[in-house]
Amino acid sequence: MELFRVTNRYSFMSKSKLFLSISLTLMILSIALLFTKGLNFGIDFAGGTLVQVKYSEEAPISQIREALSDNELFNGASITEFGSPDEVIIKIKKASGELQKDIGDVVREELKGTGDYQIRRVDMVGAKVGGELREQGLTSLALVMISILIYVSLRFEWRFALASIFALVHDVTIALGAIVLFQVEVNLDTLAALLTILGYSLNDTIIVFDRIREGLVKFKDITLSHIIDESVSRTLSRTTLTSLTTFFVVLTLFLFGGEIIYGFSFTLLVGVVVGTYSSIFIASPTLIWFKFSVDGYRRILAEKDKREKEKERMRAMYERGVM
Amino acid sequence: MKLNFRLVIFSLATIFGIVFSVPSLLQTEGGKKINLGLDLQGGLHMLLGVKSEEAIKSKVKSIATGINYFADKNDIFIEDLKIDGEEIHFLFLDSDDREGIERYLSKIEHTKFTISGESVSLEITPEGQEIIKQQALNQAVETIRNRLDQFGLAEPTVAKQGEDKILVELPGIKTQEEEQRARNLIAKSAQLYLMAVDESHQAQAGIMTNAQADNYGDLLLPDVIDENVKYLVRSIPILDGARLTNANVVFNEMQQPVITFKLDSLGAEVFGNFTGKNVGNRLAVVLDGKVFSAPVINERIGGGSGQISGNFQLQEAQDLAIALRSGALLAPVYIMEKRSIGPSLGADSIQSATVALVSGFILVIIFMILYYGRAGIVSNIALITNLFLILAVMSLFGATLTLPGMAGIVLTVGMAVDANVIINERIRELLYAGKSVSKSISEGYERATTAILDANITTLIAAVVLYAYGNGPIKGFAITISIGILASMLTAILGTRGIYESIANSVAKRGSGFFGLPKGEKK
Secondary structure, three states, X not given: OOOOOOOOOOOOHHHHHHXXXXXXXXXXXXXXXXXXXXXXXXXXXXXXXXXXXXXXXOOOXXXXXXXXXXXXXXXXXXXXXXXXXXXXXXXXXXXXXXXXOOHHXXXXXXXXXXXXXXXXXXXXXXXXXXXXXXXXXXXXXXXHHHHHHHHHHHHOOHHHHHHHHHHHHHHHHHHHHHHHHXXXXXXXXXXXXXXXXXXXXXXXXXXXXXXXXXXXXXXXXXXXXHHHHHHHHXXXXXXXXXXHHHHHHHHHHHHHOOHHHHHHHHHHHHHHHHHHHHHHHHHHHHHHHOOOOHHHHHHHHHHHHHHHHHHHHXXXXXXXXXX | OOOOHHHHXXXXXXXXXXXXXXXXXXXXXXXXXXXXXXXXXXXXXXXXXXXXXXXXXXXXXXXXXXXXXXXXXXXXOEEEEEEEOOEEEEEEOOHHHHHHHHHHHHOOOOEXXXXXXXXXXXXXXXXXXXXXXXXXHXXXXXXXXXXXXXXXXXXXXXXXXXOOEEEEEEEOOOOXXXXXXXXXXXXXXXXXXXXXXXXXXXXXXXXXXXXXXXXXXXXXXXXXXXXXXXXXXXOOOOEEHHHEEEEEEEEOOOOOEEEEEEEOHHHHHHHHHHHHHOOOOEEEEXXXXXEEEOOEOOOOXXXXXXXXXXXXXXXXXXXXXXXXXXXXXXXXXXXXXXXXXXXXXXXXXXXXXXHHHHHHHHHHHHXXXXXXXXXXXXXXXXXXXXXXXXXXXXXXXXXXXXXXXXXXXXXXXXXXXXXXXXXXXXXXXXXXOOOOHHHXXXXXXXXHHHHHXXXXXXXXXXXXXXXXXXXXXXXXHHHHHHHHHHHHHHHHHHHHHHHHHHOXXXXXXXXXXXXXXXXXXXX
16 A cells, blocks of 8 residues: 555645745744633643542532532632543642641532542642742753754754754644643643654654755755655655554544543644644745755765765874874 | 574564563562552652741750750759740849850750840751751651551652652552541641640630730640630640650550550650659640640659540541651641542543553554555564563563553554654665665665664653653653653664564565565566
8 A cells, every 4th residue: 555655756845835824824823822812721830729529420510519619718619520421520729738638628528418429539739839840841841942953953954953943833833722722721741742742743854854864965966945845755655654653543542541631632633733744844845944055065064074084094094104 | 484683682672572571461479560650550649848947946945945954953043934936035043053054055056045144045047947947858758758657558658859848659548538547647747745734824724815825934725625725834845755755555444545655764854853843733745736635743753654645536546656656747748739549540541541552553553554564564563562662671670650651652652663664665665766675675774774763862852851850640651652762763673674584585575565565566
């Protein structure tokens, strides 16, 4: 079976403006969403308490609401179904530091008389820890970007690094836009998914870049956009295939993985799609944007080659005892 | 079949993978197994903060207790011994005692004092405060560990985290009630004080305010059973729990559980002296700011043992004895972060993640065979070995598997075939270019290797950062995905090539058909 024949060459560059404008529009929309609607931070980052309660039959949400209403601790609490009608999540913005009797214990007492239930999860994050986690999260995102920038600069060239970072910013922005649009809660696992997208999308991009690097050495008198078309076409089948298998498994996670990792699997699902798209249509054309010069790169390669040869010659001379 | 070194390494890796993942998969008795994270097996995770300022306060109190006893023992008359924040003030009446007082005070660590005329003030130095705070943190870790060890739960973790936090992890907590009991045990400061009741003013205790009590140098403390009953006690304790050597639960004549405690030799001496001098007065047994009993002293009590009674339930008394034995918490602790997961939720998570894993795995396996034909089967062998390798390496290192970790394995199934896809696509390309099968294979592998390395290293970078910055469950994700990537490079670059080489004849016979391409199109 073949999806795309490896010998076919598709003309991506001729439509690069179209794809770039689609992407820029999506990015602008995402940023607008981020600033207007904003991210829905879960308790990991905002602090607060979450109590997951499972009933032996359908959870009596209105009764629960009533049982909690006489305690002012639960003013503004959100009570929602979780995964199945038997299960609810009670969420409040406060957290208590009290060890002897925490909010989980309070809920357990207040709910008496609402049916046969079991408290399955109590997560409580104090404001201070929430702030720390938020800070750490941002640091880790920045750190991944910087490390990737350095690595790609070393292995390729700095404009490749810039192009890949642009693609990553593109992916993360659109993924965040989707997160806002679908009101997915942002927790630690969502962040982990975002970081994974960074690694994953870059993986695809690098495979294409590797081809471009190879093409630059192999073809002497072809333009950059021609080389890009050639490289993206040659890797198209691989990019789609790997994305498909990854998409399959992420889809199974999304469908069967359970409510707890919903934010994680949702973010990955969006990320795999966007990451694949950017690797094919966005990352490489931006090389031209950043005024990547084929001749310049070839000169650098030739330079490098010359130095190596020179070194070898010197070594040979040295070994022969001439010097 | 022809043996070659790649196949040998790959086979060894496969055997290694199967052998070491068996204990975890089959849950055998012996052997190293993967630990389940708290989110999968259920349990309690807490990050505790320490109110270390309180440690300084109790240190000040114990210094004052010491001064009081020193004066008493050496017949030095001191007056108005008072604690004011982090300072202690008192007056001495006979100026001949100045030298003795100076000598005693200069021996107290982390403090400095000034004497002007007859008034003395002593305070804890800023460096001293830092030291006391650090000690309080270390002591809290030790104490909580001791208590939880005696509580009888499997493998509690208590560790210092950062400058001022304590990490507590309790796997195996089954119910909310059990969890609350464990939390209570941790929270008990178990500050035991023996204090003298101020008999001259006790009669007015019921109508007195805290400020008035303070004027007398007294404290107003509630009774443990009836909050409305108040006791007026001298604010400088006679003894504190630091002098305690043991505490046990026994039954009194009414068959109620009570706690007996034993004091060390200095404690016994202080206790004996005090009771000898105060026959007819009352002695309050104060625990965590509440008066448990205040018996009248009938005679001098030697031997240094005492009793705490207070309408205890048996379990309550047992927990209290544990807390007393393991020592007081110098500083109270509070919850900064808590995650508690019931075992049934953990089991549900395992189940749904397994369903995702199995269905994802089957989808990928089928897809690879459809797309690549026989070459797909070879890739699938590598994929299966890959899974075993992840489990084996995790078992060997005793790594912790979390829910995001399981998601990481699922994701690895999708991503691990990537290396094979890259290689297979290269081979197809070379076949189209008209190269022979064996040439296509060897060249395909060579060309694909740099791309595979470059691409996977970036994912590894992300995983390493995740490990460094993530919390427990996320660390689990970083671990599985890193091992998965490394294993996939091994199985794809070495493993599948070894297989191709060993069956080179049959591959050559089938030509491009082996790689899922139409047979006729060799050119």
